Amino acid sequence: MSKLEHSLTSWSGQALKHQPSLIDGIDARVRIVCAGLFALVVVSSVAFLPALLGLLLAFFLVKMAKLNIKRTLRRVVAMDLFMLTLICILPFTTPGDPMFTLFGLAASWQGLAHALLITIKANAVLLVLFSLVATMSASTLGHALAHLKMPNKLVHLLLFMVRYLDVISLEYKKMRRAMQARAFVLGCDRHTWQSIGYLFGMLLIRSVERAERILGAMKCRGFCGRLYLNDEMKITLSDRFFGLIFFCFLILLIGLNIDAT
Amino acid sequence: MHIVDGALSAPVLVSGAVLAIVGVFIGLKKMDYDQLPLVGVLASVFFIASYIHLPLGFSSVHLIMNGLLGILLGWVAFPALLVALLLQVVFFGFGGLLVLGVNTLNIALPAVIVYYLCYRGVRHESAKVAAIWGAIGGASAIVLTSIMVAFSLALSGESFVLAAKAVLPAHIPIMVVEAFVSYAAVYLIHTVKPEFITKESI
Structure with missing residues (x-):
């Protein structure tokens, strides 16, 4: 089981590791909207042909995004x-x-x-998400969602989480290592559950204390409850081109569905 | 626990999404910008909790801890869990995109119910009593979540009824583990930093 990515071993706080590809050049908002529409069309498919074509497109996008095939498949296999x-x-x-x-x-x-x-359907949606959305950094995802009019507080929450997942997972690993140094092994007994409960409680306390320090430090720098998203996202010609092709493909899938019913 | 894309029927997906949006909206209304770091950090802790796989017989279960999150956050659990689930689906491939609403509702609504159920109990001055309420909260959140998962499956079609019936017994071990872990966590917090739990929550 430990070989599967599924078991959530760590949060790297970054995009999926991949080589630079064409997908990286496309505007984040276009990628998110395309992935969302794709999910909508594929999940509501009633016939095999459009779903299979969707899966084919998903494989193509994975190839185009130059994702590590082995690692990507490992994640999907866990779901399968x-x-x-x-x-x-x-x-x-x-x-x-x-x-x-x-x-x-x-x-x-x-x-x-x-x-x-x-x-x-489930595989197609996940592969498209991996290749289009997971290839951008989590904070770019937050900024793009803000430009797509997601509520401000929700975006802020996402940005905070992306930052602190990393910090807290380090804290968690540190505490686990301290337990391992005292010869603690996970078992199926009350002692394990109690120890994990204490670990969890301690993690909560440390995190809350950290949150107080974060707020103090941010206020000290003039934080008034708002992060400024001062990156400009511009739709270029290649974005339009990608969007158009993707859209045409989705129309084809919808057409095939109507044909099947 | 995470339902994947493609399994549920459209009415279930839509009503789940609408209810989740209502919950998120209420949660956002109740949350100030000042509380953002606290909520972000707590949501991250619960994200990390799902890393913890406890061995159980031949397999393992991972902690969910939505009961404790609900006790600490109340309605704010909705936006916190929505963001956590969004990050999980995008970067880890857990669950699905269109079922995000249903999954959020299935985990966050029990959290809110537990908040109202155990709000007083957890703030009891005796650490033991508070911890027992914590355990009740932890266990009942899992029960409610599994009932809701079972319902969303059963409502999606006759053929899912068997799978729905299997969901409940499958969650009994997780329920027991979660009750013990929540008991210990609340007991520790009560002993080490009582003001954290006794002060007015968000």
């Missing part, structure tokens, strides 16, 4: 392990043409199709 249970359950609970019977329960083709469709 979870989807596997769905693929096992749904054929038995969906009525339809029987595929085979197990212990007197009939597995239906329709159920399998439904489970596969969900798997394809």
Whole structure:
């Protein structure tokens, strides 16, 4: 299990590691809007063809963003392990043409199709998110969301969190190392739970004290409850071009869906 | 715990999103700019809590701790959890984009309910009594969350009913673990820094 990215081992506070690519040059807002619309269209697909085409586009974007294929797949596979249970359950609970019977329960083709469709959709959305949105730094994401008219306080909260996740995860690791130095091993007993509870409580106390110091330090520098987003985001010709192509593709997917119904 | 994209039906997605937006709106109204560092830091602590995987039999569970977050933050848990879940889906691939509203609601609403349920109890002057209320809060938040996850699955189609029924028993071990961990955490805070929990919360 430790090999899977899924187990959330650390927050690097940055974008996914990748080589510089064409995607980096595209305006953050365009990328976010495209990813959002893509999710909307793919999730509401009813047929296999548009969902599969969406997955194909997702793979293409992953390639275009020059993401580390191995690491990206590892993250997605972690989710697919979870989807596997769905693929096992749904054929038995969906009525339809029987595929085979197990212990007197009939597995239906329709159920399998439904489970596969969900798997394809979920993978496509995640891959597009990884390639378009996760390739920007978390603070760029915050700024772009602010330019997209997300409520100001929410953006501030995001920016604060992006900054302090790093700090607090270091604090957490420090405390865990101190516990390890005292030969603490995670087990399945009350002692473990109590120790983890104490660890968590201590983390909370230290963080709250830190928050008080942060506020003091920020007030000392004239913080009046507002961060200034003074980066200018400009839509260039290449952004328009990317947006247009993406949009056309989405129209194609919608068309295929209408055709299928 | 995180529902993925594509599983839920459109009415469930839309109503989840609308309710989550209402919750976030109330939370933002109750939060001052002065409290931003505190809320940001607390939300980060809860994000980190999901790193902690405790071994349990053949597998492991990770802490959710939405009960304790609710006790500390009240309605502000909504915006805090929305941002945490957004970061998790974008940078870790947990859950999905369109189900963000449903996932936020499923975790944040129990947090708010626990806030009203345990608000007085946790502020009791005896550390033991407060810790027991903390444990009740921690466990009931998990129960409520799993009931809501089960409902959002069951409402999405007949074929999900079995999966929905499986959600509840699957969460019983997490509930027990979370109760013990919350008990210890509240007990420690009460002993080390009582003013943190007894002062008026946000």
